[in-house]
Amino acid sequence: MKFIHKYGAPKRFYQLAGTFIPWFAGITAVLFVSGLYLGLYWAPPDYQQGDAYRIMFVHVPNAWMSMMAYVIMASFAATGYIWNIRLADILARVSAPLGASFTLTALVTGSLWGKPMWGTYWVWDARLTSELILFFLYVGYMALQASIDDARRAAHASAILAIVGVVNIPIIHYSVYWWHTLHQPASLTLTNQPKIYATMLIPLIVMSLAFMFFYLTMLCVRARSEILLRERHTDWVRKLVEGKP
Amino acid sequence: MTADVLTAMRSVFGRELLVFWRRSTEVMTALVFFVIVTTLFPLAIGPERHELMLVAPGVLWVAALLATTLSLNHLFASDYQDGSLEQLLMSPHPLSLLVLAKMAAHWVLTGLPLALLSPLLAVQMALPAKAIGTLVVSLLLGTPTLTLIGAVPAALTLGVRGGGVLVSLLVLPLYTPVLIFGAEAVAASAGQGFASVAHLSLLGAFLALALSFAPWASSAALRVSLD
Amino acid sequence: MTWAQFLSMGGFAFYVWSAYGFTAVVVVLNIVQPLTHKRKVWQGLRRGLDDGEEERHEEAE
Numbered sequence: 001m002k003f004i005h006k007y008g009a010p011k012r013f014y015q016l017a018g019t020f021i022p023w024f025a026g027i028t029a030v031l032f033v034s035g036l037y038l039g040l041y042w043a044p045p046d047y048q049q050g051d052a053y054r055i056m057f058v059h060v061p062n063a064w065m066s067m068m069a070y071v072i073m074a075s076f077a078a079t080g081y082i083w084n085i086r087l088a089d090i091l092a093r094v095s096a097p098l099g100a101s102f103t104l105t106a107l108v109t110g111s112l113w114g115k116p117m118w119g120t121y122w123v124w125d126a127r128l129t130s131e132l133i134l135f136f137l138y139v140g141y142m143a144l145q146a147s148i149d150d151a152r153r154a155a156h157a158s159a160i161l162a163i164v165g166v167v168n169i170p171i172i173h174y175s176v177y178w179w180h181t182l183h184q185p186a187s188l189t190l191t192n193q194p195k196i197y198a199t200m201l202i203p204l205i206v207m208s209l210a211f212m213f214f215y216l217t218m219l220c221v222r223a224r225s226e227i228l229l230r231e232r233h234t235d236w237v238r239k240l241v242e243g244k245p
Numbered sequence: 246m247t248a249d250v251l252t253a254m255r256s257v258f259g260r261e262l263l264v265f266w267r268r269s270t271e272v273m274t275a276l277v278f279f280v281i282v283t284t285l286f287p288l289a290i291g292p293e294r295h296e297l298m299l300v301a302p303g304v305l306w307v308a309a310l311l312a313t314t315l316s317l318n319h320l321f322a323s324d325y326q327d328g329s330l331e332q333l334l335m336s337p338h339p340l341s342l343l344v345l346a347k348m349a350a351h352w353v354l355t356g357l358p359l360a361l362l363s364p365l366l367a368v369q370m371a372l373p374a375k376a377i378g379t380l381v382v383s384l385l386l387g388t389p390t391l392t393l394i395g396a397v398p399a400a401l402t403l404g405v406r407g408g409g410v411l412v413s414l415l416v417l418p419l420y421t422p423v424l425i426f427g428a429e430a431v432a433a434s435a436g437q438g439f440a441s442v443a444h445l446s447l448l449g450a451f452l453a454l455a456l457s458f459a460p461w462a463s464s465a466a467l468r469v470s471l472d
Numbered sequence: 473m474t475w476a477q478f479l480s481m482g483g484f485a486f487y488v489w490s491a492y493g494f495t496a497v498v499v500v501l502n503i504v505q506p507l508t509h510k511r512k513v514w515q516g517l518r519r520g521l522d523d524g525e526e527e528r529h530e531e532a533e
Contacts, residue, residue: 040492041478051482058495098502105498109491116487136418143414147406156469157401161415164397164462168419171451175422179429218502225510232517241517 009087010227011236017220024217031210039203046200055113056200061208062106063127065215066134067169069099073141074166077159087223089155090230092162093145094222098215100138106131126180130173137165151230253338254346261350265319272354275316279359282308283366294371301370302380302431308366309359309384309427310391310420314413316355317395320347321467325403334471341460344467348392348460356388376435379445386448387427393452393459394419400466423451 039057046053073095080088110128111121122128141158148154231237265272286304290296324330333343363384364377372380398415402408430444481488 036492045482050484052484052487054481054488055491058491062495101498101502105495108494112487112491112494116484133418133421136414140411140415140418143411144401144405147402147411153469153472156472157466160397160462160466160469161401164394164419164458167458168422171422171454172418175425179425182429214499214502218506221506221510225506225513228513228517237517241514 009085010090010231011234013087014224014227017224021217021220021224024213024220028210028213028217031206031213035203035206035210038206043199043203049117052113052116053200055109057203057207059106059109059113060204061211062102062109063131064208065211066099066103066106066131068212069095069102069215070134070137070162070169071166073099074159074162077155077162081156081159081163086155086230087227089151089159090223090226091219092159093155094219094226096138096142096145098218098222100135100142102211102215103131103135103138107135124180126177129180130176133172133176134169137169141165250338250342253336254342257333257343257346258350261347262353264323265350265354268319268323271319272316272358275312275355276358276362278315279308279312279362280366282311283370287370297371298373298435301367301372302376302428302435304370305363305366305372305380306383306387306424306428306431309363309388310417310424312359313355313388313391313395314416314420316351317392317399317412317416318409320351320392320396320399321403322399322408325471330403330467331471334467340464340467344396344464345456345460348389348396348463351396352389352392356384356392359388360384372431373435376431379434379441380431382445383427383430383441383448386445386452387423390423390448390452390455391420393455394423396459396463397466400463400470403467403470423448426451 035057039054043054045051073092076088076092076095079085080092107128110125110131114123114125114128115121141161144158144161145154148157228237228240283304286300287297290300321330324333334340336343360381363380367377367380395412395416398412398419401415402411405411426444426447430441430448433444434441479485479489
């Protein structure tokens with residue numbers, strides 16, 4: 001059992017991910033193309049927001065994925081910390097930059113959406129504010145990973161940080177929402193205001209699936225490189241390199 | 246058995262107080278920082294009393310937050326350097342409880358004086374008299390939570406490159422709920438003179454949550470750092 | 473709907489297209505960066521497996 005934990009899992013994941021990546025990439029491409037078609041062309045303009053609401057189809061999936069990626073990252077980190085599984089450590093580590101980029105995209109597209117809706121690029125809207133704090137959490141996680149050289153200690157230390165973060169995220173989220181309603185009771189939030197119609201929901205779901213598969217694809221690509229790097233002294237990596245000159 | 250643990254906790258607590266007392270300049274630094282930062286705001290904003298009153302709850306709470314963050318480095322760093330932290334880890338008693346005693350001592354020397362000093366600064370910031378009581382209570386409830394949460398990043402960054410700045414990067418996002426409700430409690434009682442009870446009870450809830458979670462998390466963090 | 477109408481996005485062209493453009497840039501960077509990293513890792517592996525720790529620092533990012 002211990003032997004499998006130590007050597008088996010990364011190798012098997014490497015091979016498995018290798019066969020899955022082309023499929024994931026293909027699904028991602030199809031979903032992106034159809035999502036863009038549905039969102040930019042097929043869906044009619046909103047009667048209140050005009051065409052500006054189309055920003056939703058990139059903003060909302062990124063906001064969802066930014067939170068999902070954090071939870072996934074924390075789950076992998078916890079798994080790696082509790083059962084000492086190195087594959088989970090690797091997956092947690094490579095999940096962070098992806099999650100951070102989703103957060104950044106959600107922030108930028110949110111403020112680009114805010115300008116036509118509120119008249120300014122930045123409003124301390126509840127969703128944008130909690131995305132900003134989430135971005136700081138990602139930055140902290142990556143900074144801690146980067147400043148510890150020993151791979152095992154880096155993984156375990158950042159795992160504890162991620163677990164503390166995941167406990168805190170709901171509290172931060174609800175505090176920010178509460179704070180927001182207290183200070184700006186009249187302002188409209190981006191997505192709650194317009195009633196969501198099926199013509200909006202379908203592109204939204206397709207784009208969300210596209211970003212989900214994109215995340216999955218890039219997670220596999222990044223994890224494979226990280227596995228090779230960490231396992232470079234093992235026999236199977238040596239054989240792999242000799243086999244592919 | 247339980248009596249044993251309590252004795253151990255008490256001795257850790259006493260030792261911490263003694264050590265901190267000997268290095269009293271470090272304790273003072275956080276307090277002086279709190280005073281100076283608060284003084285900077287009237288200089289930056291202007292001496293208009295009404296404007297100061299509007300920002301006072303936020304300024305006082307942010308300054309308290311930063312002062313606590315600054316003091317987090319003393320929590321474990323010197324014990325880490327002289328090796329007494331390793332002895333703490335080898336003790337037969339549960340580490341989380343010993344860490345809790347350490348955190349209690351840290352709070353007595355940073356959070357408590359900070360809360361006691363705050364009425365003075367509140368007067369400086371033109372905070373109405375009726376809100377000063379709320380300010381002190383909110384700081385008394387909030388600063389222990391800050392110490393408890395902050396202990397985790399402080400333990401994680403022991404002996405790490407750029408540890409001091411890293412601690413503030415890691416800890417400040419986690420502090421946002423305490424900041425929101427702390428400042429809001431003071432602002433509410435400055436406005437109408439009531440309605441701050443809900444915020445204060447939420448601060449109490451955060452404290453209870455942190456008490457149940459933080460000692461465990463920071464002792465796990467210490468084990469990782471000293472592995 | 474004409475092509476020009478589509479591009480104008482009901483007057484919100486700037487906001488809509490910069491939001492989609494930014495997203496596209498981030499997505500492309502997220503594809504390019506791991507692939508160059510992967511190439512570097514392979515180069516390092518071929519150069520020899522015994523260079524030890526220093527190599528790792530170069531390659532990580």
